[in-house]
Amino acid sequence: MPELGMDFADRAASTLHSQTFLVANAVSKRFGAVQALSDVSLEVRPGEIVGLAGENGSGKSTLAKVLTGLIRPDSGEISIDGQSVTFSNPGQALELGIAGVTQEVSVVPLLSVAENILLTRKRRFSSMYTQSQLARDAQPLLDRVGLTCNPRAQFASLRPGEYVLVEIAKSLARNPRLLLMDEVTTRIGGRDADRVFEIILQLQSDGVSIVYITHRLEEILRLCDRTVVLRDGRLVGEISRADASGETISRMMVGRDASPYQRPAIAETGTQRLELHKVLVPDIVGSVSFNVRPGEAVGLCGLVGSGRTEILETIAGLRKAEGGEILVSGFAVKPGSLTTARRMGISFVPEDRHKQGLMMESPIRLNFSLGRWRTLRFVSRVQETALARLYAHKFNMRLIEFERKVSTLSGGNQQKVMIGRALSSSPKVLLLDEPTRGVDVGARGEVFEMIKELLEGGIAIVLASSDMVELRALSHTIIVLHDRQVVGALTAEEATEERLAFMMSGGI
Ligand SMILES: Nc1ncnc2c1ncn2[C@@H]1O[C@H](COP(=O)(O)OP(=O)(O)OP(=O)(O)O)[C@@H](O)[C@H]1O
Ligand SMILES: [Mg+2]
Numbered sequence: 001m002p003e004l005g006m007d008f009a010d011r012a013a014s015t016l017h018s019q020t021f022l023v024a025n026a027v028s029k030r031f032g033a034v035q036a037l038s039d040v041s042l043e044v045r046p047g048e049i050v051g052l053a054g055e056n057g058s059g060k061s062t063l064a065k066v067l068t069g070l071i072r073p074d075s076g077e078i079s080i081d082g083q084s085v086t087f088s089n090p091g092q093a094l095e096l097g098i099a100g101v102t103q104e105v106s107v108v109p110l111l112s113v114a115e116n117i118l119l120t121r122k123r124r125f126s127s128m129y130t131q132s133q134l135a136r137d138a139q140p141l142l143d144r145v146g147l148t149c150n151p152r153a154q155f156a157s158l159r160p161g162e163y164v165l166v167e168i169a170k171s172l173a174r175n176p177r178l179l180l181m182d183e184v185t186t187r188i189g190g191r192d193a194d195r196v197f198e199i200i201l202q203l204q205s206d207g208v209s210i211v212y213i214t215h216r217l218e219e220i221l222r223l224c225d226r227t228v229v230l231r232d233g234r235l236v237g238e239i240s241r242a243d244a245s246g247e248t249i250s251r252m253m254v255g256r257d258a259s260p261y262q263r264p265a266i267a268e269t270g271t272q273r274l275e276l277h278k279v280l281v282p283d284i285v286g287s288v289s290f291n292v293r294p295g296e297a298v299g300l301c302g303l304v305g306s307g308r309t310e311i312l313e314t315i316a317g318l319r320k321a322e323g324g325e326i327l328v329s330g331f332a333v334k335p336g337s338l339t340t341a342r343r344m345g346i347s348f349v350p351e352d353r354h355k356q357g358l359m360m361e362s363p364i365r366l367n368f369s370l371g372r373w374r375t376l377r378f379v380s381r382v383q384e385t386a387l388a389r390l391y392a393h394k395f396n397m398r399l400i401e402f403e404r405k406v407s408t409l410s411g412g413n414q415q416k417v418m419i420g421r422a423l424s425s426s427p428k429v430l431l432l433d434e435p436t437r438g439v440d441v442g443a444r445g446e447v448f449e450m451i452k453e454l455l456e457g458g459i460a461i462v463l464a465s466s467d468m469v470e471l472r473a474l475s476h477t478i479i480v481l482h483d484r485q486v487v488g489a490l491t492a493e494e495a496t497e498e499r500l501a502f503m504m505s506g507g508i
Contacts (some may be wrong), residue, residue, distance in 0.1 A: 020082075021046050021209055022067070022098070022178055027076030029062055031408065033401065036062040037073070038233045044178060049200065049210045051220045051227030053253055055440040056412030057397065058230040060213045061103055064180045067211070068100035069093035097177035101167050101184050103213075103411050103438070104354075107155055114138035114151035117170045141169040145199055161192035161304045168199060178209040183411065185219065186437045189466025190303050190504065197223060215412070215440050216467070217246045229253055254396075254442035261448045261473050263492065264455050266295045271330070273460035274315070274429045279324035281314045283307065285485040287324055290477075292429070292460035297451070299475030300464040301500050306481040308464035309351055312431045315462065316348035317341030318356075328429055345428030349418050349435055351464075357418045358406050364388060365402035367417050369424065391420030394450070395443045412438040416447075423450055430454060432463040436470060448474065468497055482506050 022044045029037040037059045044050055052060050065071045067078070069087040078085055080096050087093045090100070107116045114134040118141075135151040142151060145165045149158060155166065164184050171179060181200075185193045200210055200223060212224060220227050227239045229252045237252050273294045278287040284307045292298050300308040313319045315326060320336025327333065334340040341348075350356040358367050365381070368388040388402045395416040397409075406417060415438055422430060430451075436444045451474060455461065465471045471478065478495045480488045480503040488503055 019045055021080065023079045024063075024067065025077045025079070027063070027066055027073045027078070029059075029066060029071065029073045032404075035233050037066070039076070040230070040233070040235050042228060042235070044209045044211060046177070046209055047204050047207045048226075049204055049212055049224050051224030052211055052213045052230065053215075053217075053220060053227055053249055054230035055253055055396070055442060056416070056438070057410040058253075059233040060230055061182055061410060062233075063230070064100055064102075064182050064211065064213060067093070067178075068098055068180055070100075070102075094174045094176065097175075098180070099171040099174060099176035099178070100180040101164070101171050101182065103182040103186075105163065105167075105187075107163065107166060107170070109154075109156040111155055112152050113142070113147075113149055113155050113158070113166055116155050116166055117141055117151075117173055138169075141172055144172060144202075145169045146195055159305050161188045161190075164188055164192070164196060165199075168196070172203075176208065178211065179203065180211045180213075182213045183215070183438055185214065185216065186434075188304055189468075190501070192304065193219075215438060215444075217249050217441065218469075220244065220249060221246070231255075250441045253440065261445070261452070263297070263474065263476065264295065264452050266293055266455075266476060267458065269294055272327070273329060273458070274462070275325075275327040275330075276315070277325045277327070279314065279326060280322040281307070281310050282319050282322060283310050283484060285483075288486055289324075290479060290489065292462060294458035294460060295455045296477065297455060297461040297463060297475050299471045299478040300462065300481060301468075301471055301478050301495075302464075302481030302504055304466060306504070307484040308481060309433055310484075311481075312348065312433050312462060312464060313350075315341070315429070316346060316431055318348075342425075345426075346431065347422045347425045347427035347429070348431040349422045349433060351433035351437075353414055353418055358414060360407040361405055363403045364406050364409065364417060367406045368392075368402075368420050370421050387424055388420075391416070391424070395420065395446055412440055412443070415439050416443060419447055419450075423454065427454075428459055430459055430461045432461065432465075434465055435463060436465075436467070444470075468500065472497070472500075480504055 020043045024042045026039045026041055027037055028039055040063060054060050066073045069090045069092055072088055085096055117138045118134055138151040145168050147162060147165050164187060185196055203210060214220060221244055225241055227244060227249060228235055229237045239248055272291045274292040276289050278289050280287050288311055300311060302308050314321050317336060317338040317340060325332055328344045333344055365384045365388045368391060369384040385402055397413050397416060406414060419435060436447055463474060472495060476492055478490050479486060480500060482504055
């Protein structure tokens with residue numbers, strides 16, 4: 001495993017003349033007190049897939065934003081084909097052949113698929129482009145990413161798993177020579193993710209370079225020719241495909257091996273903590289019935305859009321069941337009432353941290369303790385800060401100023417705030433929707449350990465995840481959904497990856 005020392009910048013500079021497409025040399029960027037990038041150098045050759053790994057907050061998205069013109073670096077140089085360049089907006093980066101798919105969604109649901117792909121903000125207001133022209137021009141891009149929908153269809157009518165494909169098509173509209181992809185598969189899974197991998201490999205064979213950011217180590221192993229690792233805004237190393245393994249990458253990222261998770265045994269008490277009796281969940285075919293014992297974790301397995309989230313939201317009181325009964329420790333929960341559900345000890349970590357999760361413009365401190373607020377009514381600022389500090393420490397979130405807005409945290413660190421908040425409310429029932437989305441391997445281990453402690457303390461967990469490895473590791477029982485219908489329930493032992501994949505895609 002080659003270590004990159006001081007000579008990395010020199011090496012990057014000396015290869016300038018060779019076949020390199022892009023060279024970033026000693027790029028730095030600071031946000032207030034946080035040095036997000038320090039002297040980061042990177043080179044990308046044509047047709048190369050370069051992985052970019054690192055813990056939450058290590059600077060990956062910041063580097064991607066610098067390279068796509070979304071933010072300006074404080075210092076450093078970027079050159080393309082040996083020519084020094086500067087760009088101060090994404091349009092200029094696109095001119096030079098650099099496009100990006102960002103970590104957060106950038107499409108407009110009410111516009112058509114074609115409009116989303118082809119129109120920039122400026123062109124959206126010009127009436128020169130007719131709908132039929134738009135549809136015609138979008139078609140080859142849809143073909144390229146393998147989307148068979150009508151280009152005139154409203155974007156919102158697509159399956160959620162297809163959204164990312166539209167974003168990729170959008171970024172290909174200007175024929176980039178380098179495409180930066182920031183955690184594009186965290187929002188999808190299964191065959192949709194496979195589709196993304198196929199597109200990437202096709203782009204590579206067309207000579208397009210890819211910079212691929214992910215926390216899923218298996219994706220790095222599958223795709224990347226080499227992987228560079230950031231830690232605290234510095235480039236700490238590079239791993240070639242030949243040297244890459246889950247262990248080498250995670251060790252370089254977090255400085256230690258990920259510990260294996262051991263599911264705790266369920267205490268035999270004979271009582272149920274959570275019961276769903278023939279619950280009619282809006283938008284789900286048939287009724288949903290299952291029980292969760294104290295100390296048991298039930299996993300909901302299905303493709304994005306299969307109905308997992310709807311079931312969790314109904315238990316959480318965000319949706320109103322149209323029939324049936326939900327009980328916590330034997331007491332019926334009033335349907336469709338978030339407040340009652342909370343009061344009865346149901347805590348929910350939603351999938352979408354922007355819409356339902358965090359108060360983005362409020363301090364980190366306050367966001368951490370919202371769960372507790374609800375149960376205790378009054379929590380002092382000192383207590384809030386202590387709580388935030390506890391979780392920030394557990395989850396290894398460095399450089400925390402608790403009065404900063406939550407929106408300034410990196411994606412994965414925002415996720416940790418949501419998890420910390422749910423855990424701190426001392427729940428009886430914990431509902432987790434894609435809990436470790438975008439969370440780095442080190443912190444994921446911490447989240448798993450905390451889940452284990454909670455289970456040993458007798459709470460019931462229902463979780464949904466697109467990450468099959470995670471779902472199988474955590475769940476005692478797995479309920480499989482296909483096309484908005486429950487199609488089966490398996491014990492952890494029965495739930496092999498093949499069997500789940502088969503059932504999820506409609507096999508019996
Ligand atoms: N607009 C901003 N204002 C203040 N700080 C910021 C801003 N954007 C990023 N940061 C900080 O810069 C650091 C790097 O963030 P970045 O988003 O690049 O991390 P990341 O490696 O992409 O993490 P993740 O894996 O969680 O997505 C973090 O400490 C983050 O809080
Ligand atoms: Mg990021």
